[in-house]
Amino acid sequence: MRHSFAKRITLLLVLFTGFSVVAQTDVKTGLLGQYFKNMTLTGPPALKRVDAQINFDWGEGAPAEGFPADQFSVRWSGQVQAPATGKFKLIFETDDGVRVWLNGKLVVEDWTDRAPTESIAEVVLEDGKRYDIIIEYFENGGGASAKFLWSGPSTLKQPVPSFRLTPKELAPPPELDVTKLPADTRGLVGHYFKGRNFAGKPALRIDPEIAFDWGMGDPGMRGLGPDDFCVRWTGQVKADKTGTHTFFTETDDGVRLWVNGTKLVDQWVDQGTTEFKGEINLEAGKTYDLVMEYYENNGDAVAKLFWSVGGAEKKIIPAAALSPREIGDKGQKR
DSSP: OHHHHHHHHHHHHHHHHOOOOOOGGGOOOSEEEEEESSSSOOSSOSEEEEESOOEEEEETSOSSTTSOSSSEEEEEEEEEEOSSSEEEEEEEEEESOEEEEETTEEEEEEOSOOSSEEEEEEEEEOTTOEEEEEEEEEEOSSOEEEEEEEEETTEEEEEOOGGGEEEOOOOOOOOOOGGGSOTTOOSEEEEEEESSSOOSOOEEEEESOOEEEEETSOOSOTTOOSSSEEEEEEEEEEOSSSEEEEEEEEEESOEEEEETTEEEEEEOSOOSSEEEEEEEEEOTTOEEEEEEEEEEOSSOEEEEEEEEETTOOOEEOOGGGEEEOOOOSTTOOO
């Protein structure tokens, strides 16, 4: 009887005040997730759903019934509402790659295989204001996790709550514009081409390091498969010591490497995983142009770049020593 009376009151409110009454269960919060059965966010999504939070640890399981546990990707989109005014850290903990746009600006670019790792964007937000956000993620193999957390004024580090998120289908972000990257971006520009002749328009991304062992898989770029592709990495490397620097490439298949316009490695042939090296004198604190070209024919795919200073143990050149920059193939001494 009480339930019937409440329904009559609701109906009268709608008729006489013009207000519509929406049940709380009809209010959706979270972000729109578009799930793809590939690592490149290509084709129509195999699944669309609203995820209340981005706080997933799938382990070695699948993100949904009927979905693969490996080699999938997700694009989450919508709006995030700031709880206060001030500087916030937007924290993305993922295994594997992630990139993020806030109000159309690229704030995170870590599109690489990795163990669970935090990527952080420091941004200034205004209390109550809503910001468009797009989060892209891919999982290659092994464990899979994707988490979106934040911390800021009067906000301890925590997953962004559902009521601060509104699902909205936003257009996929534009292609990477190297000239508009955050000033503190580290790594190299990876130009990924179909085929082995650097022909046509490449797909671009920022690779923090050249430390790839794709095995029989692919690099996770649109339009590329596991075989018959090539990559040109460009940017600058900063020397932290003065003296002889030995650069080591380890690839399957071909590789060429230039530092400061000088060719240090030239092994443009099919080969199993093989190491080559070249030496050059660099000065501490100075930056030098770096270009590495690589191609994969078939079978396993490996591309790694190390260095050693003054005979010290070699190590992968870290992102902290690399800065992205567009460098054309003109002027490279072939």
